[in-house]
Amino acid sequence: MGxxxxxxxxxxxxxxxxxxxxxRREFGDYIEExxxxxxxxxxxxxxxxxxxxxxxxxxxxxxx
Amino acid sequence: MSxxxxxxxxxxxxxxxxxxxxxxxxVQLIGEPFRxxxxxxxxxxxxxxxxxxxxxxxxxxxxxxxxxxxxVRASLWILKSPSGSVIHSGGFDGNLEEAERHxxxxxKKQLEANPMIAPESCVLSxxxxxxxxxxxxxxxxxxxxxxxxxxxxxxxxxxxSENADLVYVADWxxxxxxxxxxxxxxxxxxxxxxxxxAAGASG
Numbered sequence: 001m002g003x004x005x006x007x008x009x010x011x012x013x014x015x016x017x018x019x020x021x022x023x024r025r026e027f028g029d030y031i032e033e034x035x036x037x038x039x040x041x042x043x044x045x046x047x048x049x050x051x052x053x054x055x056x057x058x059x060x061x062x063x064x
Numbered sequence: 065m066s067x068x069x070x071x072x073x074x075x076x077x078x079x080x081x082x083x084x085x086x087x088x089x090x091v092q093l094i095g096e097p098f099r100x101x102x103x104x105x106x107x108x109x110x111x112x113x114x115x116x117x118x119x120x121x122x123x124x125x126x127x128x129x130x131x132x133x134x135x136v137r138a139s140l141w142i143l144k145s146p147s148g149s150v151i152h153s154g155g156f157d158g159n160l161e162e163a164e165r166h167x168x169x170x171x172k173k174q175l176e177a178n179p180m181i182a183p184e185s186c187v188l189s190x191x192x193x194x195x196x197x198x199x200x201x202x203x204x205x206x207x208x209x210x211x212x213x214x215x216x217x218x219x220x221x222x223x224x225s226e227n228a229d230l231v232y233v234a235d236w237x238x239x240x241x242x243x244x245x246x247x248x249x250x251x252x253x254x255x256x257x258x259x260x261x262a263a264g265a266s267g
Contacts, residue, residue: 006105015231028104028106
Protein backbone atom coordinates (compact mmCIF):
# COMPACT_ATOMS: atom_id res chain seq x y z
CA MET A 1 0.00 0.00 0.00
CA GLY A 2 2.00 3.00 -1.24
CA UNK A 3 0.00 6.19 -1.48
CA UNK A 4 -1.91 5.78 1.75
CA UNK A 5 1.26 4.91 3.62
CA UNK A 6 2.87 8.15 2.40
CA UNK A 7 -0.15 10.22 3.48
CA UNK A 8 -0.30 8.45 6.82
CA UNK A 9 3.38 9.24 7.44
CA UNK A 10 2.74 12.95 6.85
CA UNK A 11 -0.15 12.76 9.33
CA UNK A 12 2.14 11.13 11.91
CA UNK A 13 4.81 13.81 11.38
CA UNK A 14 2.17 16.51 11.80
CA UNK A 15 1.13 15.03 15.14
CA UNK A 16 4.71 14.63 16.32
CA UNK A 17 5.67 18.20 15.41
CA UNK A 18 2.38 19.78 16.50
CA UNK A 19 1.50 21.06 13.04
CA UNK A 20 -1.94 22.50 12.46
CA UNK A 21 -3.88 21.24 9.46
CA UNK A 22 -2.70 24.01 7.14
CA UNK A 23 0.97 23.45 8.00
CA ARG A 24 0.47 19.71 7.54
CA ARG A 25 -1.01 20.35 4.07
CA GLU A 26 1.88 22.63 3.10
CA PHE A 27 4.42 20.12 4.43
CA GLY A 28 2.97 17.47 2.10
CA ASP A 29 3.24 19.90 -0.80
CA TYR A 30 6.81 20.73 0.25
CA ILE A 31 7.91 17.10 0.29
CA GLU A 32 6.35 16.58 -3.13
CA GLU A 33 8.23 19.62 -4.43
CA UNK A 34 11.46 18.17 -3.03
CA UNK A 35 10.89 14.99 -5.04
CA UNK A 36 10.16 16.95 -8.20
CA UNK A 37 13.42 18.88 -8.00
CA UNK A 38 15.32 15.64 -7.57
CA UNK A 39 15.62 15.28 -3.79
CA UNK A 40 14.56 11.69 -3.34
CA UNK A 41 14.20 9.63 -0.22
CA UNK A 42 15.76 6.22 0.17
CA UNK A 43 12.44 4.37 -0.01
CA UNK A 44 10.75 2.79 -3.02
CA UNK A 45 9.80 5.24 -5.77
CA UNK A 46 12.02 7.87 -4.14
CA UNK A 47 9.70 8.13 -1.16
CA UNK A 48 11.02 9.33 2.13
CA UNK A 49 11.33 7.14 5.21
CA UNK A 50 9.77 8.39 8.41
CA UNK A 51 13.21 9.39 9.70
CA UNK A 52 13.94 11.31 6.52
CA UNK A 53 10.62 13.13 6.80
CA UNK A 54 11.47 14.09 10.39
CA UNK A 55 14.75 15.54 9.18
CA UNK A 56 12.87 17.64 6.60
CA UNK A 57 10.74 19.45 9.19
CA UNK A 58 13.33 22.02 10.38
CA UNK A 59 14.26 22.69 6.74
CA UNK A 60 10.58 23.21 5.86
CA UNK A 61 10.12 25.54 8.81
CA UNK A 62 13.20 27.54 7.89
CA UNK A 63 14.92 26.60 11.13
CA UNK A 64 18.23 25.70 9.52
CA MET B 65 -8.22 24.70 17.64
CA SER B 66 -11.61 23.42 18.62
CA UNK B 67 -12.81 20.07 17.41
CA UNK B 68 -16.46 19.29 17.03
CA UNK B 69 -17.17 15.67 16.29
CA UNK B 70 -20.67 15.67 14.97
CA UNK B 71 -20.73 12.01 14.16
CA UNK B 72 -18.05 9.98 15.95
CA UNK B 73 -16.40 6.99 14.33
CA UNK B 74 -19.03 4.34 14.15
CA UNK B 75 -19.91 1.30 12.17
CA UNK B 76 -23.52 2.43 12.26
CA UNK B 77 -24.89 4.36 9.34
CA UNK B 78 -25.48 7.92 10.57
CA UNK B 79 -28.93 9.41 10.41
CA UNK B 80 -30.00 11.17 7.25
CA UNK B 81 -29.89 14.33 9.34
CA UNK B 82 -26.14 13.93 9.74
CA UNK B 83 -25.68 13.57 6.01
CA UNK B 84 -27.91 16.61 5.55
CA UNK B 85 -25.66 18.54 7.95
CA UNK B 86 -22.64 17.49 5.97
CA UNK B 87 -24.33 18.58 2.76
CA UNK B 88 -25.16 21.93 4.35
CA UNK B 89 -21.53 22.42 5.31
CA UNK B 90 -20.50 21.84 1.70
CA VAL B 91 -22.88 24.53 0.45
CA GLN B 92 -20.13 27.10 1.08
CA LEU B 93 -18.20 25.59 -1.83
CA ILE B 94 -20.98 26.21 -4.32
CA GLY B 95 -20.25 29.15 -6.60
CA GLU B 96 -16.52 29.13 -5.85
CA PRO B 97 -14.35 29.15 -8.98
CA PHE B 98 -11.91 26.33 -9.64
CA ARG B 99 -8.36 27.68 -9.77
CA UNK B 100 -5.95 24.76 -10.17
CA UNK B 101 -5.08 21.18 -9.30
CA UNK B 102 -1.90 20.27 -7.48
CA UNK B 103 -0.68 16.75 -6.80
CA UNK B 104 0.78 16.51 -3.31
CA UNK B 105 2.94 13.89 -1.55
CA UNK B 106 1.34 10.47 -1.65
CA UNK B 107 -0.02 11.44 -5.07
CA UNK B 108 -2.97 13.11 -3.39
CA UNK B 109 -5.02 15.31 -5.72
CA UNK B 110 -5.80 18.70 -4.22
CA UNK B 111 -8.29 20.97 -5.94
CA UNK B 112 -7.96 24.69 -5.16
CA UNK B 113 -10.95 27.03 -5.30
CA UNK B 114 -11.83 30.62 -4.47
CA UNK B 115 -9.38 33.40 -3.76
CA UNK B 116 -5.69 32.63 -4.24
CA UNK B 117 -3.16 33.24 -1.46
CA UNK B 118 0.57 32.74 -0.99
CA UNK B 119 1.65 29.71 0.99
CA UNK B 120 2.32 30.36 4.66
CA UNK B 121 5.68 28.58 4.64
CA UNK B 122 8.60 30.78 3.61
CA UNK B 123 10.17 27.80 1.85
CA UNK B 124 7.68 27.90 -0.98
CA UNK B 125 8.54 31.00 -2.98
CA UNK B 126 5.63 31.61 -5.32
CA UNK B 127 3.55 28.56 -4.44
CA UNK B 128 -0.08 29.49 -3.84
CA UNK B 129 -3.25 27.92 -2.49
CA UNK B 130 -6.95 28.57 -2.79
CA UNK B 131 -9.18 29.77 0.02
CA UNK B 132 -10.87 26.38 -0.38
CA UNK B 133 -8.80 23.23 -0.90
CA UNK B 134 -10.38 19.84 -1.48
CA UNK B 135 -8.00 16.95 -0.84
CA VAL B 136 -8.96 13.45 -1.95
CA ARG B 137 -6.41 11.82 0.38
CA ALA B 138 -6.02 8.14 -0.62
CA SER B 139 -9.52 7.80 -2.07
CA LEU B 140 -10.39 6.68 -5.57
CA TRP B 141 -11.32 9.50 -7.93
CA ILE B 142 -12.84 10.07 -11.36
CA LEU B 143 -12.60 13.28 -13.39
CA LYS B 144 -14.91 13.78 -16.36
CA SER B 145 -14.46 16.55 -18.88
CA PRO B 146 -17.40 18.34 -20.54
CA SER B 147 -16.74 16.30 -23.68
CA GLY B 148 -16.99 13.03 -21.77
CA SER B 149 -13.30 12.22 -21.51
CA VAL B 150 -12.50 10.42 -18.28
CA ILE B 151 -9.40 9.97 -16.19
CA HIS B 152 -9.42 8.09 -12.91
CA SER B 153 -7.27 6.70 -10.15
CA GLY B 154 -7.98 3.06 -10.96
CA GLY B 155 -9.26 0.63 -8.37
CA PHE B 156 -12.92 0.72 -9.37
CA ASP B 157 -12.81 -2.91 -10.45
CA GLY B 158 -11.80 -3.91 -6.92
CA ASN B 159 -8.11 -3.91 -7.75
CA LEU B 160 -6.99 -1.55 -4.99
CA GLU B 161 -3.32 -2.16 -5.80
CA GLU B 162 -3.92 -0.19 -8.99
CA ALA B 163 -5.34 2.70 -6.95
CA GLU B 164 -2.29 2.60 -4.68
CA ARG B 165 0.06 2.81 -7.67
CA HIS B 166 2.20 5.93 -7.65
CA UNK B 167 1.72 8.33 -10.53
CA UNK B 168 4.71 9.03 -12.72
CA UNK B 169 6.15 12.54 -12.83
CA UNK B 170 4.77 12.87 -16.35
CA UNK B 171 1.28 11.79 -15.25
CA LYS B 172 1.34 14.38 -12.45
CA LYS B 173 2.37 17.13 -14.86
CA GLN B 174 -0.37 16.15 -17.30
CA LEU B 175 -3.01 16.13 -14.57
CA GLU B 176 -1.95 19.53 -13.30
CA ALA B 177 -1.81 20.98 -16.81
CA ASN B 178 -5.16 19.50 -17.85
CA PRO B 179 -7.29 18.62 -14.83
CA MET B 180 -10.43 18.23 -17.01
CA ILE B 181 -12.05 21.19 -15.22
CA ALA B 182 -11.70 24.52 -17.01
CA PRO B 183 -10.12 27.22 -14.81
CA GLU B 184 -12.69 29.62 -13.36
CA SER B 185 -15.49 27.05 -13.70
CA CYS B 186 -17.72 27.38 -10.65
CA VAL B 187 -18.91 24.59 -8.39
CA LEU B 188 -22.57 23.93 -9.16
CA SER B 189 -23.14 21.18 -6.63
CA UNK B 190 -21.24 19.32 -3.90
CA UNK B 191 -23.13 16.20 -2.87
CA UNK B 192 -21.93 13.69 -0.25
CA UNK B 193 -23.51 10.27 -0.25
CA UNK B 194 -23.18 6.82 1.27
CA UNK B 195 -20.82 4.70 -0.75
CA UNK B 196 -22.24 1.22 -1.29
CA UNK B 197 -22.45 -0.88 0.80
CA UNK B 198 -22.70 2.03 3.21
CA UNK B 199 -19.23 1.88 4.76
CA UNK B 200 -17.93 5.25 3.63
CA UNK B 201 -19.04 8.67 2.39
CA UNK B 202 -18.36 9.63 -1.21
CA UNK B 203 -18.46 13.09 -2.77
CA UNK B 204 -19.56 14.32 -6.16
CA UNK B 205 -18.82 17.80 -7.49
CA UNK B 206 -20.30 19.26 -10.68
CA UNK B 207 -18.92 22.33 -12.39
CA UNK B 208 -20.36 25.05 -14.56
CA UNK B 209 -18.37 23.92 -17.62
CA UNK B 210 -20.03 20.49 -17.50
CA UNK B 211 -17.11 18.67 -15.91
CA UNK B 212 -17.38 16.62 -12.72
CA UNK B 213 -15.32 15.02 -9.99
CA UNK B 214 -16.26 11.96 -7.97
CA UNK B 215 -14.33 10.96 -4.84
CA UNK B 216 -14.95 7.42 -3.63
CA UNK B 217 -13.19 6.10 -0.53
CA UNK B 218 -12.00 2.51 -0.77
CA UNK B 219 -13.47 0.06 1.74
CA UNK B 220 -11.90 0.14 5.20
CA UNK B 221 -9.06 -2.39 5.17
CA UNK B 222 -9.51 -5.44 7.35
CA UNK B 223 -8.19 -4.75 10.83
CA UNK B 224 -7.75 -1.04 10.20
CA SER B 225 -10.68 0.04 12.35
CA GLU B 226 -9.34 -1.91 15.35
CA ASN B 227 -5.67 -1.00 15.12
CA ALA B 228 -5.11 1.76 17.64
CA ASP B 229 -1.49 2.20 16.49
CA LEU B 230 -2.53 3.46 13.07
CA VAL B 231 -2.73 7.18 12.43
CA TYR B 232 -6.13 7.68 10.90
CA VAL B 233 -6.32 9.36 7.53
CA ALA B 234 -9.52 11.02 6.40
CA ASP B 235 -11.12 9.78 3.18
CA TRP B 236 -11.37 13.35 1.89
CA UNK B 237 -11.10 16.78 3.40
CA UNK B 238 -12.04 20.37 2.69
CA UNK B 239 -9.99 23.32 3.91
CA UNK B 240 -12.07 26.47 4.08
CA UNK B 241 -11.69 29.94 5.62
CA UNK B 242 -13.62 28.64 8.63
CA UNK B 243 -11.57 25.52 9.26
CA UNK B 244 -11.12 21.94 8.14
CA UNK B 245 -13.81 19.41 7.33
CA UNK B 246 -12.50 15.84 7.53
CA UNK B 247 -14.69 13.03 6.24
CA UNK B 248 -13.85 9.44 7.15
CA UNK B 249 -12.50 6.98 7.80
CA UNK B 250 -15.78 5.19 7.53
CA UNK B 251 -18.91 7.16 8.26
CA UNK B 252 -17.36 9.65 10.67
CA UNK B 253 -16.79 13.29 9.89
CA UNK B 254 -15.71 16.32 11.91
CA UNK B 255 -15.07 20.02 11.62
CA UNK B 256 -12.00 21.67 13.15
CA UNK B 257 -12.46 25.42 13.47
CA UNK B 258 -9.20 27.24 12.81
CA UNK B 259 -7.79 29.68 15.32
CA UNK B 260 -8.22 32.72 13.10
CA UNK B 261 -11.88 32.00 12.38
CA ALA B 262 -12.58 31.23 16.04
CA ALA B 263 -10.97 34.53 17.14
CA GLY B 264 -13.03 36.40 14.56
CA ALA B 265 -16.23 34.75 15.74
CA SER B 266 -15.55 35.54 19.40
CA GLY B 267 -14.28 39.07 18.89
